[in-house]
Amino acid sequence: MREGAQLTQAGTGPRYEVFHTDCPARHVVDHVTSKWGIxxxxxxxxxxxxxxxxxxxxxxxxxxxxxxxxxxxxxDGLVWRAVEPTTPPQVTYGLTEFGQDVGEPLSDLFGRITQRLSEPSAE
Incomplete structure (x- = not known):
């Protein structure tokens, strides 16, 4: 990909200008990759x-x-929230299908990092 190239959404939907600060996809990526989002x-x-x-x-x-x-x-539609009408209310969180889809490569990334960290270093 050439420097500064813009990514687009697959299909015939709207074009996402991911390098622009007002891009909705960029906001989701910011939330996913935040310190605690991952x-x-x-x-x-x-x-x-x-x-x-x-x-x-x-x-x-x-x-x-x-x-x-x-x-x-x-x-962002990555996590669902269910509130049970009890006293006090019980709130449960889980991943939506979108959240599962986004979380899968994060799990792969985490697995690769921890695997590399556990291997003896070749010096």
Missing amino acids: WVLLSLRSSDFRFYELRDSIQGISEKMLAQTLRSLVE
Whole structure:
């Protein structure tokens, strides 16, 4: 691909100018690749979680950052949110089909990194 080339959406849909700051695809990529977005998507690949279970599965994330990250990923259509009308309400999160699709290469990437880190270095 030549330098500065723009990516387009497959099919006959709208053209995505991914290098422009107002591109909707760029906003989704920003949310997925944010400090906590990757970890939320990786964690939800294994199971659906309630908020506190998800928080406990990702060491180091604050409740505030988890809430912000989940809000962005739900708005982007990567994560679904289900609220059970109990007192207090029970909220469960999981990956949508889009989230599963995006999370798969992230899992592959994580697997490759951890495999390389566990191999003895050739010096």
